[in-house]
Amino acid sequence: MDEDVDGPVAPDAGERIPPHRHTGRHARHAVVIGGGIAGLLAAQVLAAHADRVTIVERDRLPGEAKARSGVPQSGHIHVLLVGGQLALDTLLPGIVAELREHGAPEVGMPGDMVQWQSGIWYRRTPSTAHLLTASRPLLEWLVRRRVLTDTRIETVQGTEVVGLLGDAVRTTGVLLRERGAGARAARECVVTRALTADLVVDASGRGSRAPEWLAAVGAEPPAEETLDSGLAYASRVYRPGEDDGITDTIGYYVVPDPGQVCGGVALPMEDGRYLVTLSGVRGSEPPSDEAEFADFTARFPHPFLYEWLKRAEPDSPVRAFRNTANVRRRYDRPGRRPAGFLAIGDALCAFNPVYAQGMTVAAQNAVALREALADRRRTPTTRRVQQALLNSARQAWDISSGADREMPGVLGDAARTRAADRPVTWYLERVQRRAGGNPVVGAAFRAALHLSAPLSVLFAPRVVRAVLFEPVPHTPAEPPMWRESDGPVSDTW
Ligand SMILES: Cc1cc2nc3c(=O)[nH]c(=O)nc-3n(C[C@H](O)[C@H](O)[C@H](O)COP(=O)(O)OP(=O)(O)OC[C@H]3O[C@@H](n4cnc5c(N)ncnc54)[C@H](O)[C@@H]3O)c2cc1C
Structure with missing residues (x-):
């Protein structure tokens, strides 16, 4: 910190x-x-x-x-986190509703997404945070x-x-x-x-x-x-394949981390098309070449996005971004x-x-x-x-900065991990191992990452109990293509 x-x-x-x-x-x-x-x-x-x-x-x-x-x-994915939705609505009351009226999709986490993060597939329990996935031009306009x-x-x-x-x-x-x-x-x-x-x-x-x-x-x-982790982006717009309705999945998300240095996300925009953004750190940059774009996803822990891209139809050139x-x-x-x-x-x-x-x-x-x-x-x-x-x-x-400090090959004067940060880093690693399988920890983790609650939410008694004293929860062995049946939503900690 x-x-x-x-x-x-x-x-x-x-x-x-x-x-x-x-x-x-x-x-x-x-x-x-x-x-x-x-x-x-x-x-x-x-x-x-x-x-x-x-x-x-x-x-x-x-x-x-x-x-x-x-x-x-x-031209790259621009999702609006819950904290941003709240702040925007404070400044311009009703703007989030306006975004929705213009077709901005809402994607629930973790319920609507196949998500791979910190080495695990997240359970698709009822969502506790919703991304707004409008295109950046719509939001800005x-x-x-x-x-x-x-x-x-x-x-x-x-x-x-x-x-x-x-x-x-x-x-x-x-x-x-x-x-x-x-x-x-x-x-x-x-x-x-x-x-x-x-x-x-x-x-x-x-x-x-x-x-x-x-x-x-x-x-x-x-x-x-x-x-600077040297992360590079490459993005392309797709029309989803016709047989895509066979699952209730709305978004696909592989989050890069020290063990999985390339990632990708596919999310709907206001016009029903999907924006697919691939990313990789220095030495694992995604291709800006159209012919190689989809192949990059074969490096993910599972070929689900590769298969999705094969069914979908490209609808834009590939755009790259490095800074x-x-x-x-x-x-x-x-x-x-x-x-x-x-x-x-x-x-x-x-x-x-x-x-x-x-x-x-x-x-x-x-x-x-x-x-x-x-x-x-x-x-x-x-x-x-x-x-x-x-x-x-x-x-x-x-x-x-806390997450990027752990990435291989990171450069810059803020790259050094200070001794004082180590206990927090240790605790956060335990949080991450539980966030995908324990709904209480997951809800607190998402609230912090969505900037809608302070980081202290991760130290609430129920969360601390689960993080320190409960075993690592069960998570799916394969990408879960369906929501778990609606149980009680746990967004309190
Ligand atoms: C690849 C990528 C993906 C991103 N994805 C997300 C995301 O998913 N969610 C999210 O919340 N954020 C995302 N961001 C971050 C987001 O784009 C920025 O944080 C946000 O746009 C910041 O807004 P800003 O107004 O500060 O800067 P900008 O949006 O960059 O706007 C700066 C403005 O200043 C103008 N300008 C620049 N120099 C001058 C000058 N000298 N004189 C006059 N005008 C000037 C430019 O033309 C521009 O209009 C992403 C960023 C990148 C690079």
Whole structure:
């Protein structure tokens, strides 16, 4: 687990950020860099505190559920965990129902899935957590549509931020470069102009260049913690085979771990087609070649996905993605950094996508931003708000970095297992061996992984009893193709 770093408040970042609009005295302008999930949700929160919010987005944002080049990961599986559903609904009430109305499938865990994890096939007991498995373009479009109805929020599209205005003490805006309409013009610097703001929020994703921009104005870039398993993704859309209805299975999931370094997942999208994403760590990367795509699944513990793919019909090219390291930028730590600059979403903390946490954390970051700005007992200084944002990503970081540290060949300065973590690692291994067969342990494990309950749920008395004193439960020897008959659901611990 990570210790909380809570040094002295840096005087430069101690200045108040925009006050609540009901109490504020000044006209305030906030700029959000990036119109992805984190940027949209941050803008929605800031609109209640600033007079005006401008989202600067390098892409032109489509008026429909369509992939765009600024989010290259959108062609890969993007499930929304329970914690993300709750956070999104807190920010945009009714959005989850809207997603369902647009066809977003709900896939129950463990009931609806054939799941192989930690060396076992999970029993298909009644589900205690449901994934929403809409495509990323649909989810982002519905969020965008809702957020942009707020007249206080405007967008500057086809324009990228290339630097910060101000100095190491205060950020006063951003420097913009418009992208031309043609391909040639897009590569060239067409126009550069300044946009002033009282607050700048970096939501430009895992490729954020804010550390360089900060250095360019004389500020200290944040320390970066990285942990890279070298995991690569390859994804392809399929139409399921006609004889697929012979089982009640909705999703297929092989989770990579130190003993099974390649994995795969097949889940339905809103249009009935399936998105199949294969993954493998450094040295076991999935092929981006169409002819070899399905063969990769022969390396799984059972050929069930291979057989499923043989019956299904490919409906897209194979898309590959490699930049999957866990990266945490420690803006919360003391340093000579300006007031009025915050980072959120992947720009603050990006995760190995195999744990499906990123969008959930972006939404939980936005909830934390809302709470920090609304807290009348504490002045929302830049550094205090940044700490709240980082705290809201801490559980996800502990999960993904904790699991990745065990992967072979992992690189990065956060790769070392500390002696203090060993008892927790020992306990979590026992949890994992029981999560697939013991419904009480399984429900607690899923709640923690879905970021809908704190990690302490794994130490609830019923869970501890099962983990420490009960034998490893029976699990199926083969992939279970049917749900277990509906018994009592145990989602309490
Ligand atoms: C392969 C893969 C699979 C994933 N699967 C899942 C999953 O199953 N579930 C899940 O919850 N998460 C998943 N994630 C993580 C998820 O994609 C991110 O966590 C989430 O998109 C974070 O949102 P964001 O807004 O911070 O960044 P992004 O979605 O990356 O958005 C950044 C935005 O900023 C814009 N931008 C960038 N630079 C500039 C600039 N200089 N000026 C203006 N605009 C700029 C970009 O065009 C983009 O619109 C996955 C990630 C990957 C890589």
